[in-house]
Amino acid sequence: MTSALENPALLSLAAGFTDNGSLPAEEVRHGVANLTAQGADPEALQYGLNQGRLELRRMLGARLAAQEQGLDAETLSAQMLVTNGSQQALYLAIQVLCNPGDIVLVDRPSYFVFLEMLNGLGVRPVSLPTASDGALDLVALRPWLRRLRGSPDAARVKALYFVSYFSNPSGRSMSESEKIALGDSLRSEGWHLPVLEDAAYRELYYQAPWPARSVLALDAWDQFPRFYLSTLTKSFATGLKVGFGVCTDAGWRDRMLHVKGHHDFGTSNFAQAVVEHALRDGSFVRQLTRVRALYLKKMRALHETLLNEGLASLGWRWRAPSGGLYLWLEAPGGLDTGMDSAFCRACVEGGVLFVPGDLCFGDDAPRNFLRLSFGVLRVDDLREAGRRFVAVARRFR
Numbered sequence: 268m269t270s271a272l273e274n275p276a277l278l279s280l281a282a283g284f285t286d287n288g289s290l291p292a293e294e295v296r297h298g299v300a301n302l303t304a305q306g307a308d309p310e311a312l313q314y315g316l317n318q319g320r321l322e323l324r325r326m327l328g329a330r331l332a333a334q335e336q337g338l339d340a341e342t343l344s345a346q347m348l349v350t351n352g353s354q355q356a357l358y359l360a361i362q363v364l365c366n367p368g369d370i371v372l373v374d375r376p377s378y379f380v381f382l383e384m385l386n387g388l389g390v391r392p393v394s395l396p397t398a399s400d401g402a403l404d405l406v407a408l409r410p411w412l413r414r415l416r417g418s419p420d421a422a423r424v425k426a427l428y429f430v431s432y433f434s435n436p437s438g439r440s441m442s443e444s445e446k447i448a449l450g451d452s453l454r455s456e457g458w459h460l461p462v463l464e465d466a467a468y469r470e471l472y473y474q475a476p477w478p479a480r481s482v483l484a485l486d487a488w489d490q491f492p493r494f495y496l497s498t499l500t501k502s503f504a505t506g507l508k509v510g511f512g513v514c515t516d517a518g519w520r521d522r523m524l525h526v527k528g529h530h531d532f533g534t535s536n537f538a539q540a541v542v543e544h545a546l547r548d549g550s551f552v553r554q555l556t557r558v559r560a561l562y563l564k565k566m567r568a569l570h571e572t573l574l575n576e577g578l579a580s581l582g583w584r585w586r587a588p589s590g591g592l593y594l595w596l597e598a599p600g601g602l603d604t605g606m607d608s609a610f611c612r613a614c615v616e617g618g619v620l621f622v623p624g625d626l627c628f629g630d631d632a633p634r635n636f637l638r639l640s641f642g643v644l645r646v647d648d649l650r651e652a653g654r655r656f657v658a659v660a661r662r663f664r
Contacts, residue, residue, distance in 0.1 A: 278652035279620045280569075280639040283435060283592060285505050287643065289561055291545070291554045295504060298544035302537075315536030317528050319349025319511065323543040327511055330546075331497075334469075334476070335484040343483075346513045348524060351534050353467050353498040353510035355527075357381055357428075360463055360494050360512075363522040365390045365425045374403075374429040376436055376595070376627035376636065378465065381428065383626075392629030393424075395449075401439050405448050412456040427453070427462045432469040432477050433591030436627045436638035440590070443479035450487030461492040461519060467510075470502045470555060472590035473563035483513060492516035499542050501592075502555050507538045562592065565641045565649055569594060572653030581660050592642040595624075598635040602663055605634045610663050619655040 328344030350356040367389030375394040396404040431441045482488040498510035514520035545551040570587045582599035606623045624636025
């Protein structure tokens with residue numbers, strides 16, 4: 268992929284970056300000017316708290332409480348840690364929970380950077396049973412958990428992870444009933460696991476929020492140690508690298524903060540202050556409103572190009588998401604779209620790049636899925652990238 272990206276003629280539908288032209292330069296400039304104005308307290312340029320700026324955590328706690336309807340904002344802010352993007356929060360969680368050889372249960376497909384991180388730490392991802400529509404197979408789930416409980420691997424299972432809103436890579440969101448059924452099934456089969464809910468894309472809906480509460484608010488998960496993760500990078504400015512997590516278990520949270528102190532002695536205080544200013548003056552919400560409309564437009568441009576060029580008639584399947592940055596495509600059975608496949612090489616030669624879907628499965632990876640990202644390219648380039656992709660697909664009919 269590195270070699271391919273060095274080709275200036277290549278249109279990349281691979282990178283999960285946000286839209287460069289919509290980044291809030293003016294809003295950040297205004298925030299920095301206020302933070303560094305003559306006579307202003309320069310505390311934002313000083314070291315900050317390892318757990319994160321107190322006022323930022325209060326703001327984020329209030330924002331999350333409003334989304335969940337019933338949670339206490341002060342409790343959420345006290346349970347929160349601000350991290351260098353949500354990726355650091357994921358790493359901290361697994362680093363303190365797992366040893367090499369341990370197992371983490373994951374959704375299917377799952378966030379491939381998280382899967383790569385598990386592999387790097389010597390931790391094995393094991394996929395939950397999934398139905399053909401991408402939802403959890405709730406009929407198979409309890410018998411599967413029961414068999415796992417009786418297997419030699421049972422003692423090595425240390426956590427559960429899933430992406431719940433406009434998932435990377437599939438664009439799918441979990442329903443509230445699905446989350447409740449998952450919690451009930453785990454509890455009934457004796458699995459009291461720490462759970463990580465990755466909600467990085469929750470606020471990147473196009474027209475309406477996804478109507479499902481998180482594990483923080485659902486009674487089915489009350490007895491579980493919970494770590495809810497999100498980020499301000501995808502929704503505001505990726506380069507600021509400010510994420511956060513809410514951990515309901517004090518011991519788990521304290522261990523993560525202990526390791527975090529060794530990592531960075533606290534996430535950039537200045538970057539946090541810039542985001543805090545954006546939340547305070549309303550520019551954060553205004554930016555979200557702009558990018559929601561933009562990503563809907565870009566998603567439609569790519570989705571409609573694939574349709575109009577006849578990809579569905581070639582046996583390919585996908586759904587238009589209602590949020591996020593990705594289309595998840597299933598190729599006709601028998602067509603290999605993996606990293607080392609002839610199809611992948613032909614796409615690169617044809618001037619378009621994608622993420623092979625086999626990277627997005629913790630185990631038993633099928634080879635006929637792929638992810639297309641529409642976050643980076645301009646609308647005209649997205650249409651051209653779609654045409655290039657379908658042109659290759661026709662050759663592999």
